[in-house]
Amino acid sequence: MQSLVSAKFLLLVGESFPVRRALLNSRFAWFHSSVQCMSQINRESLTLSSIGVKSEQIEIEPKIISKSNKVKPLGLASSEVLNSKRKPFGIGEKKIVRAKEKQKIDNAPFAAKSFSELGIPEVLIERLGKEGFNVPTDVQSAAVPTILKNHDVIIQSYTGSGKTLAYLLPILSVIGPLRGEIRECDVDGGEAGKKLGVEAVIVAPSRELGMQIVREFERILGVDNKKVVQQLVGGANRTRQEEALKKNKPAIVVGTPGRIAELSASGKLRTHGCQYLVLDEVDELLSFNFREDMHRLLEHVGRRSGGDLKSNAKKAERQLIMVSATVPFSVVRAAKSWGSDPLLVQAKKIVPLETLSPEPVNLSPNSSSNSTKPSKAVVESLPPALKHYYCVVRLQHKVDTLRRCIHALDAKFVIVFMNHTKQLKDVVFKLEARGVKAAELHGDLGKLGRSTTLKKFKNGEVRVLVTNELSARGLDVAECDLVVNLDLPTDSIHYAHRAGRTGRLGRKGTVLTICEESEVFVVRKLQKQLEIPITCCDFVEGKLLVTEEETTLSSAS
Numbered sequence: 194m195q196s197l198v199s200a201k202f203l204l205l206v207g208e209s210f211p212v213r214r215a216l217l218n219s220r221f222a223w224f225h226s227s228v229q230c231m232s233q234i235n236r237e238s239l240t241l242s243s244i245g246v247k248s249e250q251i252e253i254e255p256k257i258i259s260k261s262n263k264v265k266p267l268g269l270a271s272s273e274v275l276n277s278k279r280k281p282f283g284i285g286e287k288k289i290v291r292a293k294e295k296q297k298i299d300n301a302p303f304a305a306k307s308f309s310e311l312g313i314p315e316v317l318i319e320r321l322g323k324e325g326f327n328v329p330t331d332v333q334s335a336a337v338p339t340i341l342k343n344h345d346v347i348i349q350s351y352t353g354s355g356k357t358l359a360y361l362l363p364i365l366s367v368i369g370p371l372r373g374e375i376r377e378c379d380v381d382g383g384e385a386g387k388k389l390g391v392e393a394v395i396v397a398p399s400r401e402l403g404m405q406i407v408r409e410f411e412r413i414l415g416v417d418n419k420k421v422v423q424q425l426v427g428g429a430n431r432t433r434q435e436e437a438l439k440k441n442k443p444a445i446v447v448g449t450p451g452r453i454a455e456l457s458a459s460g461k462l463r464t465h466g467c468q469y470l471v472l473d474e475v476d477e478l479l480s481f482n483f484r485e486d487m488h489r490l491l492e493h494v495g496r497r498s499g500g501d502l503k504s505n506a507k508k509a510e511r512q513l514i515m516v517s518a519t520v521p522f523s524v525v526r527a528a529k530s531w532g533s534d535p536l537l538v539q540a541k542k543i544v545p546l547e548t549l550s551p552e553p554v555n556l557s558p559n560s561s562s563n564s565t566k567p568s569k570a571v572v573e574s575l576p577p578a579l580k581h582y583y584c585v586v587r588l589q590h591k592v593d594t595l596r597r598c599i600h601a602l603d604a605k606f607v608i609v610f611m612n613h614t615k616q617l618k619d620v621v622f623k624l625e626a627r628g629v630k631a632a633e634l635h636g637d638l639g640k641l642g643r644s645t646t647l648k649k650f651k652n653g654e655v656r657v658l659v660t661n662e663l664s665a666r667g668l669d670v671a672e673c674d675l676v677v678n679l680d681l682p683t684d685s686i687h688y689a690h691r692a693g694r695t696g697r698l699g700r701k702g703t704v705l706t707i708c709e710e711s712e713v714f715v716v717r718k719l720q721k722q723l724e725i726p727i728t729c730c731d732f733v734e735g736k737l738l739v740t741e742e743e744t745t746l747s748s749a750s
C-alpha cells in the first residue's frame with residue numbers, strides 16, 4: 194500500500210522535484226511487483242442487463258446539458274441517445290455530463306447474432322457488412338453496448354477474438370461520419386467542430402500495432418473518410434504529422450505513447466476535449482518503459498486543466514477503455530485509479546472491478562518459487578483451439594529442428610520468436626541457406642524497413658518472420674499457422690501473446706517451443722500457469738511425432 198501511495202505521489206511530481214529520484218527505485222519495484230500480482234476474479238459476475246445495457250432501448254435517467262444550455266430530460270430511443278450524449282464540446286459549448294450508474298436495461302444478448310443487436314447506427318452496420326463483418330464476436334457483443342453506455346472498461350478476452358472492433362465500433366457510433374446523424378458543429382459549417390481538437394486518442398505500445406489499428410479504422414470508415422483518423426507513431430516524420438493534424442483536423446488519433454505525449458506537450462495536438470482514451474495492450478503500456486509518457490496522457494487526455502485531478506467529476510470527463518488479452522492486477526489497480534467505476538468486460542461476463550482482489554503470483558516460469566498456480570491473468574488469454582508442443586534438442590540443432598517442423602506441418606506463415614536481436618540475422622541466414630524464405634523484424638530496423646518486411650510476410654513473399662517481442666503484441670496476420678519459440682519467453686504473459694499470433698478468430702494454429710533439456714521445467718511451469726497441455730514431440734521422416742502421452746496438467750507439476 195505504501196509503495197502504491199509513493200508511486201501515485203511520484204506520478205504527480207515533476208521532473209525536477211527532488212524526491213523523484215529517491216522514489217524511482219521503489220516505484221520501479223512497485224511497477225514490477227504489481228505486474229506480478231494476479232487477480233482472484235470473483236465469480237459474482239454481472240449480466241449486461243444488470244449493468245444497465247439494452248440493445249433495443251437505452252434509457253438514461255439523469256439529465257444532460259444540450260448545446261443551447263437547456264437541460265434536456267433523457268429517455269430517448271437508443272439511436273437518439275447515442276447521437277446526443279456525446280456531442281463534441283468546445284468553445285462556447287458545455288461538455289455533456291457523462292451519465293453512468295443510472296442505466297436500466299434488460300436482455301442484451303452476450304452472443305449477439307448480428308451487429309444490429311448492439312445499438313450501433315445503421316450506416317455503420319452497412320459499412321461492416323460491406324467489409325464482410327456480419328456477426329459480432331462474443332467480446333464485441335459484451336463490450337459494444339457497455340461502452341455505448343459510457344462505462345469505463347477493461348476489455349479482456351483471448352488473442353484474436355476481435356477486441357479492436359469491440360472499442361472501435363462504439364467510438365465510431367458516436368464520433369466521425371458514420372455516427373448516423375449530422376452534428377451541430379457540422380451544421381455550423383464544420384468549422385466549429387474542426388477547432389475542437391481530437392475526440393478519441395488510441396494508444397498502442399508499438400508502431401506496427403498502431404498502424405494496424407489505423408488500417409482497421411480506415412477499413413470501416415471507407416476511402417472517403419480516411420482523414421477522420423490519423424496515425425501518430427514514433428519513427429515517422431514528426432513535421433509531416435503536425436502538418437496533417439493542422440490540415441485534416443482528425444477526430445481520432447492512433448499512436449505510440451512517446452509521439453502522442455510529445456505532440457500534446459508541444460501544443461500541436463489538442464486532447465483536453467477528448468471523449469475517449471483507449472489503451473490497447475494496456476498491461477504493456479503500463480510497464481516501466483512507458484511510465485512518463487503514459488503519465489502525461491492519463492493526466493491530460495480528456496481533462497481540462499484546473500480542479501482536483503482525482504475527483505470523480507474530473508475522472509468522468511473522458512471515457513477510459515483499457516484492452517488486453519492478459520490483465521494482471523496492476524491493470525485493475527490502474528483502472529480503479531484512473532477510471533470511474535470501471536467494469537471488467539469479458540466474452541461471457543461483466544464484473545465490477547471492486548469485486549476483484551489481488552492474488553500475488555509470480556508469472557515467471559524461470560523463477561525458483563513454486564508459483565505454478567494457474568493465474569487468472571493468463572488462463573483465459575489463449576484461443577482454445579490452439580495446439581501446443583515442445584521439442585527438446587541441443588542448442589546447435591534448433592534451427593534445423595525449426596526447418597523440419599515447418600516442412601512437417603507444411604506451415605505457410607510462420608512467426609519465430611527469439612529474445613536477442615543479434616541472433617535473428619543468423620537464423621534468417623541459416624534458413625535462407627536451406628531454401629526457406631525468411632526475414633527479420635525488430636526494433637533496430639527503420640520504420641520503412643519494418644513495414645516492408647511485414648508487407649512481404651503478409652503477402653506471402655516471406656514464409657518465416659524471425660522476430661522478437663516487438664511482434665508479440667497485437668500483430669494480426671490472419672493466415673499465420675505456426676508460431677515457434679526458438680528462445681523461451683520470459684513469462685506466461687509473453688508466451689500467451691506470442692502464441693496468440695496464430696489461431697486467430699477460430700482458425701487452427703500450432704505453437705512449438707524448441708528448448709534444451711535443461712529448460713523443460715520451464716515449459717512444464719508454463720503449461721501449469723496457462724492451464725494448457727504442451728505436448729512433447731519430435732520430427733521424424735517429415736512428420737510430427739508425439740513422443741509422450743499428452744501431458745496432463747496434474748502430471749506436469
Ligand SMILES: Nc1ncnc2c1ncn2[C@@H]1O[C@H](COP(=O)(O)OP(=O)(O)OP(=O)(O)O)[C@@H](O)[C@H]1O
Pocket residue numbers: 325326327328329330333350351352353354355356357358517518666667668669671693694697698
Ligand atoms: N465480427 C467479426 N467478424 C469477422 N472478423 C472479425 C470480426 N471482428 C474482428 N475480426 C477480425 O479478426 C481479426 C482479429 O481481431 P483483433 O486483432 O481485433 O483481435 P484481438 O482480440 O485484438 O487480438 P490480440 O489480443 O492478439 O490483439 C482481425 O483480422 C479482425 O479484422
